[in-house]
Amino acid sequence: MIGIPAPHLEIDVLILGMAILLFETFAAKINKKTFAYAGIVGLTLVLIATFFLAPDQSGQGATGLWSFYTADALAIYFKRFTLVTTIIVLVMMIDYAPTIRNAETSNLGEFFSLPLLTCAGLMYLVSAIDFVFIFISLELVTISFFVLVSVPRRNQIALEAGVKYLILGALSTAFLVYGITWIFGVTGETNLQRIAAAFSSGKVEVYAATFGAVLVLVGVGFKIAAVPFQIWVPDVYQGAPTPVTAFLSVGSKAAGFVVLFRVLQPFLMLPNMQRLVALLALLTVVYGNLAALPQNNLKRLLGYSSIAHAGYLLIGVVCLDGRAVTFYLSAYLLMTLLSFAVMILVTQQTGEEISNFEGLATRAPFLAFAMLLGMASLAGLPLTAGFFGKFFIFASAIAQQQTALVVAGIVTVACGFYYYLKVVRAMYWQHASKSDGITVSILSRAVIILLIVGTILFGVYPQPLWNAIKPQRANVALKTTLNR
């Protein structure tokens, strides 16, 4: 059995991305879609390679690269997660390409190659166990997103979104770096494990460490769109090209949660930290769901819904239930990408308002059904993957007796049903203003069918996904220290 060293994966993705960028510059004649197909094929190969990895060498006393980088089960799982997301986003980008081409002349090549660089950044991020490395990979992700968000640069809304994301992103990075310096000042370490060791030794300045931790939380909170760091989400989600929105809401969020999870493990030894995260979770579910209620633009609605889902995920983080969070994120990948994939196809013809979806059931029954399933799963209807996500999160919240979070969770789930079913209502109750059908390319159809199958399969039979991520020993140990 061959063993590929884990860091090679990111290097391959980076080389692929740069190669596409260079080809695009020097071979202007090639059909730009070729680059997207090349990206999809390349990433699929890397995805296959993740199943033949050499064992993890990080851990206690590791030196060199392995003190920055881990290839534990969580990291490998989320590397695959990121790769799948990027592949699907590339497929969506092919469908979305006409819009970019109309608005611009020549930057389709960047549009297809930048996701690969983002992907490499996300893959580094989920492996990062050192603040320096977290910071660098976060920057790689954020900077390529700055460009991606404002690719249609003549479009004012996209430009506004880009500038907002740039300024607020830079601000949050500043918070993160400031927080890291405080923690470094207190403990003299940047490696998370050694920070944890320093905290548990009890010789650290608690207030200074808490201050640093709160600043780091602000920085990460921006990435996962937790309230009160969510202001950028609706505008950026609405203004960015739709595939980029999908990428932001799935890839960026998932990596953010992995980082949060890794970073919080040492920090939760600090007093009041768990309470603070619980408060964030509470605010986030309530705000996300309530603000989504009056939305009429589907993209904006999904933006608020992604805030709401960040809230449910934070409930899982408060309970330190890594498996529940992982499962929720996987379900979230399936259902969010499903909704975005359908939305891109529909909005090519009409617009992004919910009213543009009226009568979709008669125009394109297949797409309407796919959207129905996506919405049902996002709302958390049983027999879809989204329900199991909520089920596991609620189960661990109940087990830890987080009563306030459970109550907020139930009430907001009911809100969620309202705004997700608003889309269903438009598709099935109302009459179509247009009657022409919508053509779906074979590739998109295959992706949508795959996502549908995944959503239903993991809604009835969650065990494979649940097994894919074994509980981490460190996590269990930490729980016992907390429960003392």
Place this chain on the structure above:
Amino acid sequence: MLLFLVLCPIAAALLIIIGAPARLTALVAAIANLLVTLFILVQFDRLAAGFQFVSSFVVSTDWRIDLAFGVDGLSLLMLLLATIVTVAAIWFTGQIDTGADGSRATATGKLASGREPINYERAFYACLLFISGGAIGAFASTDLFFFYAFHELALIPTFLLIGIWGTGNRVRAAWKITIYLTLGSFVLLIGLILLYQSLPPLERSFDMQQLQQAVAVHAISASEQRHIYLLLLIGFGVLISLFPFHSWAPEAYASAPAPAAMLHAGVLKKFGLYGLLRLTIPLLPDGAHYWMYLLAVLLLGNIIYIGLVTIAQRQLDWMLGYSSVMHMGYILLGIASANILGITGAAALIFAHGLSIALLFAIAGQIRTRTGTLAFDELGGLAKVMPFAGLAFGLAAFAAIGLPGFANFASEIMIFFGAIRNGWSMERFHIFQVATVLALWGVVISTVYMLRAYRSTFMGTMNERWARIVDLQANLKIPVALLVAGLLWFGFAPQTLVQMVMPTFRNHFTATK
């Protein structure tokens, strides 16, 4: 066998969506299901306790969730109810009442606006079958997780049925029922998770039988039982339309197209009662005992308060909606009585009420299709033009009142005897005796509103506008006969039903009393 019962309607619904002939496929699937249920009924061993026809597939080993099916007497009764009402509901879907734009069907069945209803007809049957499949799945599951999940399968079809084909303020009604039921079922979910977590980790399971065995060894502490029971009571209570949580029901049933109202009021709403019988009696006896008084007060709210509200209704559909809320009070009285007579009566009344309310909604839907209104002021004298509808409605109304000879009478009398025995002493009346006396007045109330409804719909002078109305189509006599036969059979031979249900509870009550 049971897997077939569950999958048959769902597969038929998918076939219809793909393009199979809608009505034919739906009817064949429904009748096949009824026949399979009757076959199971014949093969069923009435004396054995525990589940029969068991089949299971492991879903999650970590959480001990299985896709497991099995029937005992109680669930078999529920399956029988579900399959009979499904056949009737699909049969009565002769013509779609109204279109999404409020266009009204005329007596000949053509849509007034001329909109082509073909594509929507498929969706209608598919939604009905999904509701039926969800209900059957919930009743046949022996695993709590799927018991819950299958019930939720009906949520979106109900939303679509009311939203697309409803009458009156359909938008409001559709949102109201969906949000209410979502909230209720998530409260219920929390209760179920608490129930699961109340056992020591190695004993935890979602399987009902394993749960019962586990509880027999490690009884759940009384304080935990109280919490869980209260959550289950509220969760199921919303689904049942227990008194303060009832306001979604009349509105939704008044707006829903008749077949949807038949399935929902007749079958789906019984899920909550079935759940209370299935879970609280064996698993949470202390919790039930603790909240007994609360439940008694709430169910009197259902019987007396809602009963009076029902009398005040001026529209047939609203009146039927409220009456179905009111009758839940009797069933809950039986459940609260906590002895085998009352419990068995409750199970029997679930069945009887399901059949009678389905028939009432079916006839009301037929009247609405023909006249376009259900206001008492405008109707009257319809028995002249619709003699068969009048007969069917009359029988169903008598059954609903609880006239001897119908299954409703047999079950109500068991409930009353059971309830009055609860805490009986020679010195003075306790709460259950008072509740029983008040509930008996409920029979008078239901007599008043049912007979008034019958009088103002079918008797009296007829409005000239209705002179050209035709009676029910001849083939609709079959589903009517099916429903009435069920009511009469168990009315004259209630022992057959009691013997079937008794083993489910007998062990439990002989053990504790």
